[in-house]
Amino acid sequence: MYSNSNNHDHHEENFIQKYIFSVDHKVIGIQYGITSLLFLLFGFSLMAIMRWQLAYPGTEIPIVGFIFGEGGVLASEQYNSLGAMHGTIMIFLGIVPLAVGAFGNYLVPLQIGAVDMAFPKLNAASYWTYFVGGVIMISSFFMPEGAARSGWTSYPPLSVFENGQTIWLISMIFLITSSLLGSMNIIVTIVQLRVPGLTWMRLPLFTWAQFVTSFLLVLAFPPLEAAAVLQLMDRVAGTSFFLPSGLVMSGEIVDIAGGGSPLLWQHLFWFLAHPEVYVLILPALGIVGEILANNTRKPIWGFKSIVYSMVFLGFCSFIVWAHHMFLTGMGQAMSAFFQTTTMIISIPSVVILTSYFLSLWGGSIRFNTPMLFALAFLPMFGIGGLTGLPLGLAASDIYLHDTYYVIGHFHYVVAPGTIFALFAGIYYWFPKITGKRMSETLGKLHFWPSLIFMNGIFMPMFIQGLAGVSRRLADGGVSYAHASGVLQWNEFMSISAFCLGLSQIPFIVNIFMSLFTGEKSDRNPWKSTTIEWDAPSPPLAHVNFDSKITVHRTAYEYSVPGAKEDFIPQTES
Amino acid sequence: MNIPYVVEEREDTGLINSKLGIWIFLASEVMLFGGLFSAYIFLRMAALPGDFERWASELSVPMATVNTVVLISSSVSMVMAWASLKMKDFSKYKMYLGITIFCSFVFLTIKYFEYSGKFAHDIYPSSNTFMAIYFTLTGLHVLHIIGGLVVMLYFYFPISHKMWDKQPEQFTNRIEVFGLYWHFVDLVWIFLFPVLYLL
Numbered sequence: 001m002y003s004n005s006n007n008h009d010h011h012e013e014n015f016i017q018k019y020i021f022s023v024d025h026k027v028i029g030i031q032y033g034i035t036s037l038l039f040l041l042f043g044f045s046l047m048a049i050m051r052w053q054l055a056y057p058g059t060e061i062p063i064v065g066f067i068f069g070e071g072g073v074l075a076s077e078q079y080n081s082l083g084a085m086h087g088t089i090m091i092f093l094g095i096v097p098l099a100v101g102a103f104g105n106y107l108v109p110l111q112i113g114a115v116d117m118a119f120p121k122l123n124a125a126s127y128w129t130y131f132v133g134g135v136i137m138i139s140s141f142f143m144p145e146g147a148a149r150s151g152w153t154s155y156p157p158l159s160v161f162e163n164g165q166t167i168w169l170i171s172m173i174f175l176i177t178s179s180l181l182g183s184m185n186i187i188v189t190i191v192q193l194r195v196p197g198l199t200w201m202r203l204p205l206f207t208w209a210q211f212v213t214s215f216l217l218v219l220a221f222p223p224l225e226a227a228a229v230l231q232l233m234d235r236v237a238g239t240s241f242f243l244p245s246g247l248v249m250s251g252e253i254v255d256i257a258g259g260g261s262p263l264l265w266q267h268l269f270w271f272l273a274h275p276e277v278y279v280l281i282l283p284a285l286g287i288v289g290e291i292l293a294n295n296t297r298k299p300i301w302g303f304k305s306i307v308y309s310m311v312f313l314g315f316c317s318f319i320v321w322a323h324h325m326f327l328t329g330m331g332q333a334m335s336a337f338f339q340t341t342t343m344i345i346s347i348p349s350v351v352i353l354t355s356y357f358l359s360l361w362g363g364s365i366r367f368n369t370p371m372l373f374a375l376a377f378l379p380m381f382g383i384g385g386l387t388g389l390p391l392g393l394a395a396s397d398i399y400l401h402d403t404y405y406v407i408g409h410f411h412y413v414v415a416p417g418t419i420f421a422l423f424a425g426i427y428y429w430f431p432k433i434t435g436k437r438m439s440e441t442l443g444k445l446h447f448w449p450s451l452i453f454m455n456g457i458f459m460p461m462f463i464q465g466l467a468g469v470s471r472r473l474a475d476g477g478v479s480y481a482h483a484s485g486v487l488q489w490n491e492f493m494s495i496s497a498f499c500l501g502l503s504q505i506p507f508i509v510n511i512f513m514s515l516f517t518g519e520k521s522d523r524n525p526w527k528s529t530t531i532e533w534d535a536p537s538p539p540l541a542h543v544n545f546d547s548k549i550t551v552h553r554t555a556y557e558y559s560v561p562g563a564k565e566d567f568i569p570q571t572e573s
Numbered sequence: 574m575n576i577p578y579v580v581e582e583r584e585d586t587g588l589i590n591s592k593l594g595i596w597i598f599l600a601s602e603v604m605l606f607g608g609l610f611s612a613y614i615f616l617r618m619a620a621l622p623g624d625f626e627r628w629a630s631e632l633s634v635p636m637a638t639v640n641t642v643v644l645i646s647s648s649v650s651m652v653m654a655w656a657s658l659k660m661k662d663f664s665k666y667k668m669y670l671g672i673t674i675f676c677s678f679v680f681l682t683i684k685y686f687e688y689s690g691k692f693a694h695d696i697y698p699s700s701n702t703f704m705a706i707y708f709t710l711t712g713l714h715v716l717h718i719i720g721g722l723v724v725m726l727y728f729y730f731p732i733s734h735k736m737w738d739k740q741p742e743q744f745t746n747r748i749e750v751f752g753l754y755w756h757f758v759d760l761v762w763i764f765l766f767p768v769l770y771l772l
Contacts (some may be wrong), residue, residue, distance in 0.1 A: 098755050116576060118590040180601055187595045191586055192578050218601045226608030233709055238699030241612065241706070257703040259624070268608055 021128075023120035024542055029106030030125050030433070035131065036098035040419075041504075042138075043089035046082045048501055053079055054476035055494035079474035081150035081164065085141075087152030088168070091276070092175050093134050095414065098422055099283035100217065101130065102181070104186050104210045107429065110532035110539060111207045113195030113549035118188040126181035133174030140167035153269060154261045156242035160234045161249065169232045176225045183214035190214075195531070197551035200471055201307070202532045202570065204555040205293075205300065208307050209286025213279050220275035220318065227268035234260075241265075252480040264326055270321035278317040280414055281381070282310060284421030285352055288374045291428050293556040294528045296363025296372040299567050300556050302355035309348035316345040326394045327401050335394040339460065342392035349385055353378065369443030373424035376451050377417060384412030387462065402472075405465025408458050416454040423450075423507070430511075431525045435537040436518030442510040449503035456496030460489035528568050529557055595767055599757050606761055609710055612663045613768065616702045628703035629769065631696060633687060640683050641762065647676030648759045650753045653683050658745040660681045663737055666748075667729070673755070674725050684715055696715055707769050713766060717758045 019027060052061050053074045065072020074082075105123065109116055117123045140147040148168035150159035159165050190203075190211050203211075230241040238256070242265045245258030293300045300306065322330065322338040356378055365371065387409040390396040400406065423446075430438050468482040476490045477483030524533040535545045549571055557568040577583070586593070607653050617625050654669035663766075691697075691704075698708040728748065736744045 118576060118578075119594060120576070122594075138617035180598075184594055184597045184601070187597055188590050191593060192588065192590050193576070193584055218597055219604050222601045222607030226605055226612065229709060229713065230609075230612060233698060233705060237705075237708075238697070239705035239709075240699070240702060241616070256701055257701050257705075259616070260705075261615065261619050264612055267615070268612065271608070485739055 011274050018541075021124060021266065023116075023124050025105050025109050025117045025120065025123060026433075026541070026544075028123050029102050029104075031127050032097050032101035032105060032130070033103075035127075035134065036076075036094050036102060038092040038277055039089055039134065040098065043086050043094050044501060045526070046086040046089070048497060049074065050079060050082050050086065051494040051497045053474065055491040057475040066515060074474075076474040077146075077149055080472070081141075081147040083472060084148045084151050084168075085137075086286075088137065088148070090414075091152065091280070093130075093137060095280055095418055095422070096179065096217075096276075099280065099418065100186070100210065100213055101127065101182055103206075103283060103287065103422070103425055104214075105182070106433065107532060108186055108189055108207055108210050109193065110432075110544060111204050111530055112190060112193060112198055112533055113531045113534075113545065113551070114189060114193035115543050115545075117185050118192055119185050122181050122185055126178050126185065126210075129174055129178035129181065133171045133178060136167060136171040136174060140164055140171070143167060153273070154231065154265075155269075156231065156234070156265050156474065157244075157247055157249075159231065160242060161536035166232065166235050169228045169235070170208075170298050172228050173225060173232075173234070176221045176228070179217045179221055183217035186210055186214040187218065190357075195549045195551055198531075201304065202551055202554050204287035205289035205303070205306060205310075206283075208228060208310055209282045209289075212310050213282045216275040216279050216314055216317060220272045220279075223268050224272035227265055227272075230268075231265065263325075263330065266328060266460050267322070270324045271318075274321040274324065275314075275317040276411070277410075280315055280418050282313070284377065284381075284418040287421045287425040287428070290357065290528075290530065291370045291374040291424050292359050293558060294428075294526050295366045295374070296360055297363050297366075297558045298359060298363045298556075299353070299554075299558055301359040301361070302351075303554070303556070306352050306355050309351040313348040313352075316341065316348070320345050320392075323392050323394075323397070326397045332394075339392060339394050343389075346385065346389060346392070353382060353385070368427075369438070369440055369447060370424045370428035372444070372447045373420045373427065374449070377420045377424065380412060380416035380420060380454070382418050384409060384414075387412065395532075399468075402470055403465035404461040404469050404471055407471050408461030408465055411458045411461070415458065416451070420450075423447075428526070429532075430514065430540070432535070432537050434515055434518075435521055436514050437521045437525060438514040440511050442506045442513070445506040446503060446510065450500060453496045453500035455505060457500060460486075460493050464489055469539065490513060510515075524569075527565070527567050529569050530555055531570055534569065534571050589746060591746060592753075595753050597654070597676060599753065602757060602761075606713075606764075609706070609713070610764070613706050613710070620702060624701070625703045628701050629772070631691070631694075631704075632660065632707070632770050633690070634770050636683055636687050637766055640680050641651045641680050641766050643676050644682070644759050644762050647673045647680070648756055650676065651755045655748045655752050657746070658737075658748055659740075661741070663734070667693070670725060670729055670748075674722065674729060676724070677722050680718060681715065681722075681767065684711070690701075710765055714761055716757070717761070721751075721755055721758055724754075 022028060049061055049064065049133055058073055060072035061068060061074060066336055068074050068078055105117065143164065145163040145167075146164075148154070148159075148164040150162045150165055154165065154168065170400065190207060194203075230239075233239045234241050234243065240257045240260040242262050243254070243256050243258060243260045244262065247254045247256065289300055289306065318340060320341045322334055323342045326335050387405070391400055391406060391409060427443055430436070464477070464483070464486045467486045469477045469480065469486060473480060477487055490494070521537050523537055526533075531549060531551065532539075534547070534549060540546060550573075551570050551573045553568060553570055555570060557570075559566045576590070578588075580589065582589055650669045650672040654666050654673060655668055657665035696704055698705045707767075728751070733744070
């Protein structure tokens, strides 16, 4: 084998440069995409195991039960591990890398007519740092201590003493570094590499969303890195940053210097994690904007208001973090402040969503798969957003805090919200990336069950939450008096979850089938206006475009009266 | 593949890519140290009255003062190194960069004696929250110095002469961008010194 590889030395090195350690933003974007989709699938599987446990507590887990020791029953500690890892993997290894790493990397240079990102090597470094962080995170399952089990929020003092947390922290430091490198690159690319004529107000919504998102990542992630370093010190060097004096564990006072504060962690953590919510949603809003304009064949309604709202949203997301902490006793003055800012931040979100709804008015809508996902995004994100308001008000949050209502709320935003938008984006840009069309039939087979089962999972969570069922109960609430009236929903939600898993099969089949046998696509299969459709499909390696690009008009000139066709590309003079 | 604005400035932004990049990187660094400084304030407000002052008096102000002078000098020599390149004087650049490297070694050496002095008196990060934040903040700052040192050595070794011969303008830009980072590390120390040693 060794001699064989020697023979093909030149060829093989070429392959590695081209597909593995590539500095081409398109290859890196695809690498990000594949890795993060696999992580999403993995994170989903963790959840499927948990859902079995919730529906049928104390029974043997089918198929994978042998992993969990004798009898195949999930122990409470293992349930906690799965919960913490589900959250961490979905957010930090799945959605953010897919939305920013994959979509941002692949499309931002194309949408601004650039040959590549501003720093191609840094871009590759960003992917490989993410990859290493992901490997470390997954490896924690095989460590003697097991994976982290203190929730994705890692609240101390529990997280300082609980097993598995050290690996989690080290992995997080890698992931934070990766997103820092990536987002820095996106900002510089957008500011510096726009083609002539592409002024700020001519940028498509997707690029605007990536721009704001990148600022959030650059500015919000470092405080979490600081917090991770402090927690690492608490675990490894025996400091007490997050440990108060006189802390009692198992009936005994813990031997520590004390003087720290668990609240400090919560402040530092949520200072990241609230902007993080907007990191999850902004790229989705950008993708949906592109697809809505394209498939209603109309300019997007209120383009400027949407852009200003995105920027305002980004800014405001830094001053709402403590609405996650109303129950910590931080004081009423603080609660009042953060409740006010939280109500204010809902305004730009509503402006964006309303503009999108108004964009549909009077359009001749094409109901293709990307459009279906984008249309479903609107009410799903609406439900997610509106159910957030009672959580943002201190008085009602006292009742709802840490119940299944919260789980329902943020999953509506992220799962049928962001993930649907990302699916829409995959269906929409697949022809550009591969040069092949995806199957519409399989796409619809993917969409309709996904929509139904997503709601089947998350809608009952509101019912359970309003009844007072706490989150993170390893038995799903069997031992919990409040839950007795709403316990029957557990099985319903779990079956929906398993069916949701099955409805992803058409998607996976569609990707591979289209890749090999799909209908060939031309440059602009959707008759779209933005610049990426001026490049060949797939775009040329390293240079993207085969002609010189100059921009003459705004991003969404559809159905212009008097024009030959119902769209005018940005590059047409 | 030719990425524009690596050497020449973009007209409407007046920037080269790497300069904008380093400023955004420094913004994130401000947030990193900002997070730690706010942790310091938070812990100090929560501590028993006089506790932080008592532990701070264990630190050696003279050593830190010398280190402040050393680091500020290194910032000056960094500027001189860049200015020498602007005046196309490579040997002077080498001398000034050498001084900067020397200064950072001096800083690390003094820091080493400071740390080992603390350990010799059984003072560790686990002793108290003041010591915890002291070791974390200065430790992270030292990591930044070491990172800078690695980059400076890279630009000092003979390979730098080839880069200078091939692309003098790009090389000058690299030194300028690195200089910005180095000034930032210096600036962090300017905050650390009064906050930890004097207040």
